[in-house]
Amino acid sequence: MTDYQKALGLFRPVTAAAIEDAELRARISGLQERMLRDGVKAVWLDASSSLTYYTGLSLGLSERIHGAIVPAQGELVYVSPAFEEPKLRTMLRIAGNVAVWEEDEDAFALIASAIARLDCPGATLALDPATPFVFASALMQRHDGPVVSAQPMIVAQRQIKSAAEIAIIQTAMDASYRVQKAVYDGLRPGMATTEVADFVNAAHIALGLKPLFVAVQFGEATAYPHGVPYPQTLSDGDMALVDLGGILHGYRSDITRTYVFGAPTERQRQLWNLERDAQAAAFAAARPGAPCTDVDAAARRVLVEAGFGPGHRVPGLPHRTGHGLGLDIHEEPYIVGGNATPLEPGMCFSVEPMLCLYGECGVRLEDIAYMTAEGPKWFCPPETSLDRLFAPGSS
Numbered sequence: 001m002t003d004y005q006k007a008l009g010l011f012r013p014v015t016a017a018a019i020e021d022a023e024l025r026a027r028i029s030g031l032q033e034r035m036l037r038d039g040v041k042a043v044w045l046d047a048s049s050s051l052t053y054y055t056g057l058s059l060g061l062s063e064r065i066h067g068a069i070v071p072a073q074g075e076l077v078y079v080s081p082a083f084e085e086p087k088l089r090t091m092l093r094i095a096g097n098v099a100v101w102e103e104d105e106d107a108f109a110l111i112a113s114a115i116a117r118l119d120c121p122g123a124t125l126a127l128d129p130a131t132p133f134v135f136a137s138a139l140m141q142r143h144d145g146p147v148v149s150a151q152p153m154i155v156a157q158r159q160i161k162s163a164a165e166i167a168i169i170q171t172a173m174d175a176s177y178r179v180q181k182a183v184y185d186g187l188r189p190g191m192a193t194t195e196v197a198d199f200v201n202a203a204h205i206a207l208g209l210k211p212l213f214v215a216v217q218f219g220e221a222t223a224y225p226h227g228v229p230y231p232q233t234l235s236d237g238d239m240a241l242v243d244l245g246g247i248l249h250g251y252r253s254d255i256t257r258t259y260v261f262g263a264p265t266e267r268q269r270q271l272w273n274l275e276r277d278a279q280a281a282a283f284a285a286a287r288p289g290a291p292c293t294d295v296d297a298a299a300r301r302v303l304v305e306a307g308f309g310p311g312h313r314v315p316g317l318p319h320r321t322g323h324g325l326g327l328d329i330h331e332e333p334y335i336v337g338g339n340a341t342p343l344e345p346g347m348c349f350s351v352e353p354m355l356c357l358y359g360e361c362g363v364r365l366e367d368i369a370y371m372t373a374e375g376p377k378w379f380c381p382p383e384t385s386l387d388r389l390f391a392p393g394s395s
Contacts, residue, residue: 003186004182004186004195004199007182007185007186007199007203008199008202008203008206011178011203011206011207012206012207012208013206013207013208014171014172014174014175014207014208014209014248015171015208016167016168016170016171016172016248016249017164017167017168018168018249019056019164019165019168019249020164021056021093021094023162023164024054024055024056024093024094025094027053027054027157028054028055028070028076028094030157031043031054031070031153031154031157032070032071032072032073034153034156035070035072035122035126035153036072036073036121036122038124038153039121039122039124040072040122040124040125040126040148040150040153041071041072041115041118041120041121041122041123041124041125041145042069042070042071042072042115042118042120042125042126043069043070043125043126043127043128043150043153043154044067044068044069044070044111044125044126044127044128044131044139044150045067045068045069045070045128046061046065046066046067046127046128046130046131046132046135047059047060047061047062047066047067048061048067048128048130048131049130049250049327049328049331050128050129050130050150050154050158051067051068051128052250052327053154053157053158053327054068054070054094055068055076055092055093055094056093056094057088057091057092057093058250061132064081064084064107065079065107065108065111065135066079066080066081066084067079067128068096069111069114069115069118071118071120072118072120072121072122073119073120073121074118074119074120075095075096075097076094076095076096076097077096077097077098077099077114077118078092078096078097078098078099079098079099079100079101079107079110079111079114080098080099080100080101081100081101081102081103081107082100082101082102082103083103085098085100099111099114106142108135108138108139108141108142109142111139111142112139112142112143112144115143116144123144123145123146124145124146124147124148125139125143125145125146125147125148126147126148126149126150126153127139127147127148127149127150128150128154129149129150129151129154155332158326158327158331158332159324159326159331159332159333159346159347160344160345160346160347161326161346161347161348161370162346165251165326166346166348166370168248168249168251169251169252169253169325169326169348169368169370169379170379171248172209172246172247172248172251172252172253173253173255173368173379173380174379174380175204175207175208175209175246175248175253176204176209176244176245176246176253176254176255176380177255177380178203178207179200179203179204179207179244179246180242180244180255180257180390181390182199182203183196183199183200183242183244183257184242184257184259184389184390186199187234187240187261188234189234189235189236189261190233190234190235191233191234192231192232192233192234193216193217193218193231193232193233193234194216194231196214196216196242197214197215197216200214200216200242200244201214204244204246207246208248209246209247209248209253210246210247210248211246211247212244212245212246212247212252212253212254212329213243213244213245213329214242214243214244214245215227215241215242215243215244216240216241216242216243217232217240217241217242217362218232218233218234218235218238218239218240218241218261219232219235219238219239219361220359220360220361222239222240222241222258222361222362222363223356223357223358223359223360223361223362224356224358224362225318225319225354225356225362225364234261235261236261236262237260237261237262237263237265238260238261238262239258239259239260239261239268239361239362239363240258240259240260240261241256241257241258241362241363241364242256242257242258243255243256243364243366244256245329250327251326251327252325252326252327252328252329253368254325254329254350254366254368255366255367255368255380256352256364256365256366257365257383257389258272258275258362258363258364258365259272259386259389260272260386264386268361268386269386271355271357271361271363272363272386273386274302274303274306274308274355274363275353275354275355275363275364275365276365276382276383276384277302278299278300278302278303278317278353278355279299279351279352279353279365279367279382280382281298281299281301281302282295282296282298282299282321282322282335282351282353283351283369283376283378283382284298285297285298285299286343286349286351286369286371286375286376287343287375287376288342288343288344288345288371288372288373288374288375289342289343289344290342290343291339291340291341291342291343292333292334292335292336292339292340292341292342292343293336293337293338293339293340295321295322295335295343295351296320296321296322296335296336296337296339296353297337299317299321299351299353300316300317300321300337300353302353303316303317303353303355304316308355314356314357314358315355315356315357315358316355316356317353317354317355317356318354318356319354320334320335320336320337321335321336321351321352321353322334322335322349322350322351322352322353323335323349323350324347324348324349325348325349325350325368326348333347333349335349335350335351343371343376344371345371345372345373346370346371347370347371348368348369348370348371349368349369349370350366350367350368350369351366351367351368351369352364352365352366352367354366365382365383367379367380367382368380
């Protein structure tokens with residue numbers, strides 16, 4: 001057993017190279033090539049993770065529209081409230097013009113006018129899928145031409161991670177794996193879930209990451225995928241589930257571990273081993289070119305053969321098997337039934353086919369994988385034995 005304060009004293013900030021400006025410019029060029037091919041004149045990037053992906057800007061959503069126009073040809077046009085312009089200019093990494101609007105002016109008319117003046121082909125405006133409806137509807141009313149979603153164009157790029165992105169995620173995942181191990185080593189009887197959560201956040205800060213989220217569940221509360229709205233205290237024999245993540249250079253980590261505090265019962269061991277097998281089956285099914293639905297089906301098949309489900313019924317697996325990971329904690333590709341998206345090198349996604357038994361317990365082993373030309377690879381070693389947790393290669 002390790003004291004959490006002592007563990008915090010051993011952590012030092014991790015480092016990874018941030019995304020360089022040259023990569024940002026290459027992303028914009030790739031988007032513009034797609035725009036020209038699809039006859040799109042401009043893409044509106046709201047104050048979202050996609051704005052960060054293309055420009056490096058992290059502005060934060062507010063009631064004031066703030067973002068960038070990407071033309072099919074030429075420089076970007078940033079849109080800003082006038083009083084925010086000086087700050088914005090200090091943050092710009094990619095050159096472009098800045099169009100400003102005063103508080104008593106129509107910002108959406110300003111954007112429509114800026115798009116109309118662009119010297120590039122096409123008439124279609126494609127909207128960032130994260131654009132709030134109140135902004136999107138106003139832009140649709142003022143733009144003189146078709147308006148479509150930019151989601152297909154943006155997703156085509158964002159779901160394929162570059163080597164630089166994978167390196168950042170790897171560093172973040174390694175840090176969060178260390179936090180998970182420290183949590184496990186420091187558990188003690190009577191400990192509250194809130195104390196563990198506080199440690200997780202402090203540990204991520206000590207490692208140089210921004211805390212993203214933490215969910216800690218003990219006993220029967222582990223049965224619910226997103227926890228319960230009340231704290232629990234740890235008792236001998238409890239199932240413990242810890243789900244956590246941090247942020248490094250804007251990229252997310254995400255990892256879940258479930259184990260038994262004390263000696264597991266035969267029932268707990270059976271459930272844990274079944275979850276492990278379902279996760280392993282999903283990983284094995286994640287081959288280049290395989291559709292995402294096949295990965296979900298492989299995990300679900302293991303549970304159904306053991307008498308759980310079928311489908312999304314509980315006891316069983318009530319949600320998708322995984323989700324993409326990058327600048328958002330949940331992004332495409334989604335590892336879910338019916339998703340025919342083929343897996344490609346560079347895709348990063350979670351494998352977490354949680355086994356839920358409401359009223360009893362739940363087991364979730366969540367790890368992030370990334371695709372290579374040869375097949376999937378784990379960022380962190382998965383658990384293979386309930387008796388030898390955090391021991392790579394154990395069986």
